[in-house]
Amino acid sequence: MAGLAAAFGSGAMTNSVAELEDSDCIFIIGSNTTSSHPLVAEKIFKAKKRGAAIIVADPRRTQIASIADIHVRQNLGTDVAFINAMMHAIIKNSWHDTGFISQRTEGFEAFKENINAFTVDKMADVTGICADDIVKIAQLYANGKASSIVYCMGITQHVSGVDNVKSLANLAMLTGNLGRESTGVNPLRGQNNVQGACDMGGLPNVYPGYQPVNSEDVRKKFETAWSFEISKDAVEPDSSEEKSSMGLSADVGLTIPEMLKGLGDGSVKALFVLGENPMVSDPDTNHVRKALQSAELLVVQDIFMTPTAEMAHVVLPGACFAEKDGTFTNTERRVLRVRKAIDPPGEARQDWQIIQDLSSLAGYPMNYESPDEIMNEIAKVTPSYGGISYERLEGDGLQWPCPSLEHPGTGFLHKERFTRGMGLFHVIDYIPPDETVDDEYSFWLTTGRTYVHYHTGTMTRNSPSLNAEMSEGFIEINPSDAEELNLAQGQWVKVASRRGEVIVKIIITDTIGKKVVFMPFHFIESQANLLTNPAFDPTAKIPEFKVCAVRIEKMVKAQH
Amino acid sequence: MDYRTVLTTCPYCGCGCGLYLEVLDNKVTGTIPCKTHPMNQGKLCVKGWNVHEFVHNPNRLTCPLVRKNGSFAEVSWDEALDYTASRLKAAKERHGSRSVAFMASAKVTNEENYLLQKFARAAIGTNNIDHCARL
Ligand code: SF4
Numbered sequence: 001m002a003g004l005a006a007a008f009g010s011g012a013m014t015n016s017v018a019e020l021e022d023s024d025c026i027f028i029i030g031s032n033t034t035s036s037h038p039l040v041a042e043k044i045f046k047a048k049k050r051g052a053a054i055i056v057a058d059p060r061r062t063q064i065a066s067i068a069d070i071h072v073r074q075n076l077g078t079d080v081a082f083i084n085a086m087m088h089a090i091i092k093n094s095w096h097d098t099g100f101i102s103q104r105t106e107g108f109e110a111f112k113e114n115i116n117a118f119t120v121d122k123m124a125d126v127t128g129i130c131a132d133d134i135v136k137i138a139q140l141y142a143n144g145k146a147s148s149i150v151y152c153m154g155i156t157q158h159v160s161g162v163d164n165v166k167s168l169a170n171l172a173m174l175t176g177n178l179g180r181e182s183t184g185v186n187p188l189r190g191q192n193n194v195q196g197a198c199d200m201g202g203l204p205n206v207y208p209g210y211q212p213v214n215s216e217d218v219r220k221k222f223e224t225a226w227s228f229e230i231s232k233d234a235v236e237p238d239s240s241e242e243k244s245s246m247g248l249s250a251d252v253g254l255t256i257p258e259m260l261k262g263l264g265d266g267s268v269k270a271l272f273v274l275g276e277n278p279m280v281s282d283p284d285t286n287h288v289r290k291a292l293q294s295a296e297l298l299v300v301q302d303i304f305m306t307p308t309a310e311m312a313h314v315v316l317p318g319a320c321f322a323e324k325d326g327t328f329t330n331t332e333r334r335v336l337r338v339r340k341a342i343d344p345p346g347e348a349r350q351d352w353q354i355i356q357d358l359s360s361l362a363g364y365p366m367n368y369e370s371p372d373e374i375m376n377e378i379a380k381v382t383p384s385y386g387g388i389s390y391e392r393l394e395g396d397g398l399q400w401p402c403p404s405l406e407h408p409g410t411g412f413l414h415k416e417r418f419t420r421g422m423g424l425f426h427v428i429d430y431i432p433p434d435e436t437v438d439d440e441y442s443f444w445l446t447t448g449r450t451y452v453h454y455h456t457g458t459m460t461r462n463s464p465s466l467n468a469e470m471s472e473g474f475i476e477i478n479p480s481d482a483e484e485l486n487l488a489q490g491q492w493v494k495v496a497s498r499r500g501e502v503i504v505k506i507i508i509t510d511t512i513g514k515k516v517v518f519m520p521f522h523f524i525e526s527q528a529n530l531l532t533n534p535a536f537d538p539t540a541k542i543p544e545f546k547v548c549a550v551r552i553e554k555m556v557k558a559q560h
Numbered sequence: 561m562d563y564r565t566v567l568t569t570c571p572y573c574g575c576g577c578g579l580y581l582e583v584l585d586n587k588v589t590g591t592i593p594c595k596t597h598p599m600n601q602g603k604l605c606v607k608g609w610n611v612h613e614f615v616h617n618p619n620r621l622t623c624p625l626v627r628k629n630g631s632f633a634e635v636s637w638d639e640a641l642d643y644t645a646s647r648l649k650a651a652k653e654r655h656g657s658r659s660v661a662f663m664a665s666a667k668v669t670n671e672e673n674y675l676l677q678k679f680a681r682a683a684i685g686t687n688n689i690d691h692c693a694r695l
């Protein structure tokens with residue numbers, strides 16, 4: 001969420017989900033909302049009933065696209081070109097909000113100059129969207145009294161992911177659709193507690209509450225809060241690195257792609273994986289396997305024997321959500337209680353207890369009695385969670401920022417001022433996707449989720465009802481492409497990219513555009529990520545899952 | 561027979577719908593949507609309705625495992641934790657804090673993510689912690 005943080009000073013969803021109901025115009029880009037966030041889609045349906053204009057930009061005709069007033073299919077990886085062209089039309093027709101721009105933002109002049117070059121006609125060629133549609137969408141969005149933008153990983157999983165998000169931030173500022181109810185730029189978080197994992201400092205550059213690790217003041221604060229003297233003996237500062245005398249590191253750490261690279265080149269020796277499954281979730285599976293194989297120590301703490309756990313030296317059985325107390329933070333920054341219903345199976349233990357014991361054994365004692373007590377510490381060191389306690393979470397939970405015990409929480413951000421002060425316009429140029437189609441690999445492959453399964457399938461594929469609903473992977477292909485390749489419904493094909501190949505059944509459907517194919521990534525047997533491109537966005541380090549070039553070959557013999 | 565309902569939060573997507581787990585004699589047997597929850601007001605999607613199903617799957621991990629001579633052996637918690645802590649410490653001492661890395665998780669609670677990053681930063685001395693937000 002680096003794009004939003006750069007523009008506004010805060011990387012979270014600006015508004016609340018319920019506010020969508022009262023939007024006049026909802027612009028949905030790169031989000032298969034009905035599959036990935038069904039209850040958000042429900043609010044969009046309600047808005048539509050109230051008369052809101054629904055605009056969907058997606059290479060597939062998803063269910064949400066089928067109810068849209070306008071659905072356009074942009075060529076894969078051309079979002080910046082599309083959004084810039086919209087803004088070109090908005091400025092040309094004076095649909096922008098000059099009051100908001102002058103009072104609340106900076107960087108407008110340079111931005112405007114750059115947008116000059118993105119004429120609607122030129123960008124229509126790049127994006128494959130007809131010029132009239134671009135102008136119509138621009139008008140609908142700009143002229144709505146309260147317009148909302150909703151996006152998901154279709155926007156972020158590109159080499160230009162951060163640029164895409166900054167462009168959406170530009171669009172909202174240009175039209176003054178921020179800091180009011182039912183407006184905003186709203187990223188839908190893919191997994192249930194992505195927001196919380198970020199908020200809690202599960203990131204290489206920040207402590208909890210997005211406090212930078214390379215700030216002297218912040219580091220001192222955490223050294224005091226974590227009574228760092230205890231572990232003086234346990235933590236010897238690396239002589240090679242600059243560290244404060246007490247030992248918290250000032251160096252920004254490694255991102256996941258960098259960790260995998262480090263395992264490959266030997267600079268990373270040990271990897272501890274909590275509840276993740278990079279063997280299925282990360283791009284270029286063969287590369288991930290090699291990296292994990294070179295670990296001197298791989299520890300996996302999870303609830304099932306995942307493909308990643310199978311490679312581990314140690315597997316620690318954790319507890320699932322029904323077996324522990326704690327909190328999740330949902331996509332609209334709402335902190336919600338998780339409550340223990342039953343005991344973990346067999347010897348399995350709650351994850352916080354496992355981590356606490358490991359830390360004590362490693363020389364840094366932790367003695368929490370309950371997750372409640374951990375939350376009290378979180379509130380002390382994390383300003384945006386300062387007013388959160390289990391007692392106050394009874395009922396509806398609380399939306400951060402919630403800085404004090406009296407504070408009611410915050411429904412929408414940036415009301416009178418942006419978190420960073422002024423909203424910042426960015427000058428964004430269009431960069432084509434990292435990989436493009438050619439004679440040998442002539443199809444564009446994009447990946448995503450289905451309505452039944454969740455992420456790598458660790459939980460859903462172990463759920464009989466859900467697995468019965470959809471038990472195998474597939475690839476979607478347009479009828480005219482299928483005809484050209486002489487393929488019949490349900491036939492097996494080999495799909496190959498420059499990195500690997502998989503064998504999978506086809507589904508012929510006109511929900512997908514010509515020369516584009518779609519695969520879900522939940523299925524280890526027909527794994528989309530053997531094909532995907534690990535080239536990643538230079539700032540956010542998000543791999544380009546959404547675009548790569550593939551070849552499709554008919555299988556002579558049936559599989560299985 | 562001991563029957564209870566426990567109000568909690570769906571673990572599948574970022575909506576975070578509120579639901580009651582039905583518990584019969586320490587087994588989760590069903591899901592009831594929460595009528596008053598701000599996100600879902602009595603509704604759930606197909607994933608939420610079936611959320612209790614994976615909980616008692618026989619494939620759940622129930623015992624710590626350590627690889628010995630190439631295959632997994634069931635061990636006690638003491639052995640698994642001692643082994644892990646000492647190997648992590650050894651990596652740090654021999655190759656420096658930067659040689660140890662952590663993947664946090666969007667699937668576990670805030671409190672657990674907080675503890676993991678505290679463990680990485682305070683006990684091991686590294687900021688090498690990331691999670692799959694980007695994924
Ligand atoms: S019930 Fe469905 S929409 Fe609600 S949190 Fe669970 S997966 Fe998401």
